[in-house]
Amino acid sequence: MIADARVFQDTFLPDEIVHRNAELNRLSGIVQPVLEGNPAETACLFGPTGVGKTCCAQYALEQLRETTFDIETAYVNCWHNYNGYRVLYRLLEELNRTLDVHRQSTPKDELYDRLRQADTHPYVVILDEVDQLEDKDVLYDLYALPHVTMILIANDEQDLFSGLDDRLYSRLRGSECVKFDRYSDDELVSILESRVQRGLAEGAITREHLALIADAAAGDARVAIGVLRTAARQASYDGATELSRADIDAAIPEARSELRRKTLDQLIADQQLLYEIIDEHGEVAPGTLYEAYEHRCDGPKSRRMVRNYLSKMEHYNVIEADGEKRSRVYRVSEAAFGTTER
DNA sequence: ATTCCACGGGAAAGCATGGACC
DNA sequence: GGTCCATGCTTTCCCGTGGAAT
Numbered sequence: 001m002i003a004d005a006r007v008f009q010d011t012f013l014p015d016e017i018v019h020r021n022a023e024l025n026r027l028s029g030i031v032q033p034v035l036e037g038n039p040a041e042t043a044c045l046f047g048p049t050g051v052g053k054t055c056c057a058q059y060a061l062e063q064l065r066e067t068t069f070d071i072e073t074a075y076v077n078c079w080h081n082y083n084g085y086r087v088l089y090r091l092l093e094e095l096n097r098t099l100d101v102h103r104q105s106t107p108k109d110e111l112y113d114r115l116r117q118a119d120t121h122p123y124v125v126i127l128d129e130v131d132q133l134e135d136k137d138v139l140y141d142l143y144a145l146p147h148v149t150m151i152l153i154a155n156d157e158q159d160l161f162s163g164l165d166d167r168l169y170s171r172l173r174g175s176e177c178v179k180f181d182r183y184s185d186d187e188l189v190s191i192l193e194s195r196v197q198r199g200l201a202e203g204a205i206t207r208e209h210l211a212l213i214a215d216a217a218a219g220d221a222r223v224a225i226g227v228l229r230t231a232a233r234q235a236s237y238d239g240a241t242e243l244s245r246a247d248i249d250a251a252i253p254e255a256r257s258e259l260r261r262k263t264l265d266q267l268i269a270d271q272q273l274l275y276e277i278i279d280e281h282g283e284v285a286p287g288t289l290y291e292a293y294e295h296r297c298d299g300p301k302s303r304r305m306v307r308n309y310l311s312k313m314e315h316y317n318v319i320e321a322d323g324e325k326r327s328r329v330y331r332v333s334e335a336a337f338g339t340t341e342r
Numbered sequence: 343a344t345t346c347c348a349c350g351g352g353a354a355a356g357c358a359t360g361g362a363c364c
Numbered sequence: 365g366g367t368c369c370a371t372g373c374t375t376t377c378c379c380g381t382g383g384a385a386t
Contacts, residue, residue, distance in 0.1 A: 085371080286349065302375055307350065325349050326383050 001236050007199035008229035010222065017059050018194055019187040020052045023178050027060045030176045031149060034122045035067060040149040042172060046157045047180030050220030053153045056180075057126045060151075064124060074125045079266070079316075084138030091115055091125060112141055119147040128153045131160045132315065140168045182219025189214045191221055192228055200232060205243045212245075216252045226255040263318060270301055271309045271318075275332065278319055283329045 006012055017024055023045075033040040045053040061073040074094035081087050088111040095118050123145075130139070131154040142148050154160040157177065161169060183191065192210045205228075213231075217224035231251035235243045264272060270293075277292045278284055284292075294300045301309075310330065313319045320333045 083372090303349095304351085304376080305374060308374090311351085324383085325381060326347080328349070 001201050001204050001241055002199065002232055003201055004199045007195045008225055008232065010225075013055065013058055013062070014194065016194070017052070017056060018191050019183065020056050020180075023052070023180060024056050024060060026176075026178050027056055027151070028063060030178075031060060031064060031124055031151070034064065034071065034124055034149055037122070039146050040124075042143065042149070042175035043151045044157070044160075044172070044175050044177045045151065045153045045180065046155070046160075046177060048155060048182060048220070050217075050222035050224075051180040051182055052221060053180050054126075054128055057128075057151050057153060061124055061126065070121050072121050072123045074123070075128065076125060077128045078131075078133045079129045082132055083134045084141070085111070087127070087133070087138050088112055088115060091123075092118075095123070115148070116145055119145070122147050122149065124149045124151065126151045126153065130154050131156070136168060139172070143168075143171055183221055184219070185211065185214040188217055188219070188221060188224050192224055195225060195228065201241070203242060204232070204235075209243060209245065209248055212248055213252075223255065223259065226259060227251045230255045230258065263316075267313065267316075267318065268309075270297070270306075271313055273297060274306065274309060275313065275318060278330050279332045283322075283331045285329055289330060 007014075027043055027045070030043045031040050045057060047053050058075060061075075064071055065073060072095055074091055076087055076090045078087065081090050092111060092114055095115075125142070125148060127133075127139075127150060130152045133139070139150070139152075142150055152160070152172075152175075157179075161172065189207065189210045192213060193207075196205055196210070210228075213224050213227045216227060227248070228251075231243050231247040234251065235247045240247075264275060267275065273296060274289070274293055277289060277296070281288070281292075290303055290306055293306060310319065310321070314321050317333050320331050322329050322331070
């Protein structure tokens, strides 16, 4: 029943972008000057998860590469590369300039110098989830390189700009912003249809069932495709030739928990334990939380370190903190896993 | 109204790591 | 092998804050 499983992967880049023509044209226009050897404005893409920001950015770079050889591009996810050093390292890595750079023993300045010297071609870089970056100063450094063009991706404009110091803010304020809205159900259905066409055998799923998935996904294409993938996988295990209503009904919560698990897997053990405790309590005060953590942990970290973990988890939208100082409570964030929408 | 103190978060110091250099 | 050095992670110290206790 599955003709091509790749089209259901999160990393899959389709040949054609559906329902994002306006945004894509806008973005292509912003980076266009690069083709004439001129510096382009920094582009900022904003919008909730699963609305095609990353997809459009990568597609736009793909288009550039089709036009000319004389351009370098890179994709950096700032969730994984969360400080200036790692971002610079990744950018050099994409240029194959890290041969004699040894991790941790080469100062950041030298990485930056190398990047500055690598200016034979324009370098267009995507910095995804840029709000996860700890020290935003690296954006300022990159901004100062005339051959580097940045495409910044973040969920929320306020979130990104509020954490910046003045000099960076004044520069990025002038950048070109492209906002992405949630997909409508109809748009989601046609996105799914284009994947189904390539990924599943003819007649494996009806349009009604796709509408069901779209409805459950609440405008998030990543969730929608995840549900489709989960349902198709199950139906395929069962040896069925088409997806049943039951497959889809089961896939909706399962895809959600898969998403949750993937997010939690990215946390370190201490953070996972903290999450577990918070989840069990529903709502928990900082003192109680630490005591429970201390009790259940082999080598508990200090209170201060736990505060670092918690604020990072809050930043990741895995947990929420409500209230200030002594009246603060922590709870798990449902919004991050698409359960509170609608 | 005043004091108390749990909390968050900044700064600095300590520790571990791993390559460079001798 | 030993020493040096930069970095990331962790702890220690500290201070301002605002809700709770008095």
